[in-house]
Amino acid sequence: MPEGKIIKALSGFYYVLSGKDTVQCRGRGVFRKNKVTPLVGDEVVYQAENDKEGYILEVKDRKNELVRPPIANVDQAILVFSAVEPDFSTALLDRFLVLVEFNHIKPIICITKMDLTNDDQYKEIQSYAEDYRKAGYEVLLTSSETEEGIKDLYPFLEGEISVFAGQSGVGKSSLLNALRPDLGLRTNDISSHLGRGKHTTRHVELIKVGNGHVADTPGFSSLEFIDIEMEDLNFCFPDIQRKSEECKFRGCLHIAEPKCAVKDAIQNQEIPNYRYEHYKSFLQEIKDRKPRY
Known part of the structure; x- marks a missing residue:
């Protein structure tokens, strides 16, 4: 079966690039049944008799995916x-x-x-x-x-x-x-x-x-930290994360903990103060987030 990459999704059609050819495909009903929606960027297996009528048979494993934009x-x-x-x-x-x-x-x-x-x-x-x-x-x-x-x-x-x-x-x-x-x-x-x-x-x-x-893309329609937990935020600031390895306490959130290397770095102007202020603001936002059930 031929394979390719989805390069466009529009009005229920998926345009699959295979070599130098682009084939217009629809998704098989099995995707709806299994709640799998093909996305632009997906590597897929498809079947087509011509370049206008094809069907996506399989979506290969993804290394990542974004919801908005999809x-x-x-x-x-x-x-x-x-x-x-x-x-x-x-x-x-x-x-x-x-x-x-x-x-x-x-x-x-x-x-x-x-x-x-x-x-x-x-x-x-x-x-x-x-x-x-x-x-x-x-x-x-x-x-x-x-x-x-x-x-x-x-x-x-x-x-x-x-x-x-x-x-x-x-x-x-x-x-x-x-x-x-x-x-x-x-x-x-x-x-x-x-x-x-x-x-x-x-x-x-x-x-x-x-x-x-x-x-x-139409842009990120949501900029909320829906899936990010407080302990994840440190790793999303590489400059803060590097300094955090020198903190005395493991899992330091760099707020009230003693002997915090990140706060020392802010004092010494090794990390811009505005980056740290944003970190604290985002941490509070995650903390205040309503729990999902």
Whole structure:
């Protein structure tokens, strides 16, 4: 039986890439019975007599999956944040980073619209970028208008399935258009009233960029820490996690415990104070979360 990868899901159809061919398939009824929904990114076994009428027979094991956006087998997330319009937010970035780290997906930070910054804003973004690089993240500063940093992004996409994620209006579609000008993806300007853009992507689709695939998604519709427990949060902040190995007490949450290496690192400015404040805020949010039954 032929095998392939689902690159698009739309209106009950799954478009399976097999070699150089794309075959339109439906899911067999057995998936509904077993509550298995094929996702974009799935490796599947299918049967087809032609390129318009096929059936997915088997979905292979996934290494990961996201619920919103619905996609599987993601290698990395390109977290797209604008320098301005809307303004860069470390709190929102750290929230995205926690969700991505928790799902064992490699994050790459891409700050867009650098061409719109004034000198002070540019210096501020450079400072934040350096903080996140010290924390262990790859950070790219880009502009879809001037193409600053666009070429630097290509090597990260090679051979990978990448998700572009970020709040609406930050320039995800513009960035994809800069990477592949032939796409002509629709973009929307920022609403001056709301300070954010409208989603311009309505379905999940894998787009070929070089030898990799990029998922242009409708974005994360939920940024809540639904499945993350308090003891998990430490591992979603790599800079905090590294220091926590020096804490006196195992399982230290870095709040009130004595001889905490993380709090010492904050005092010594080895970890930015805003990262620690976000950590504490997220920890409280998880603590206050209503239990599920």
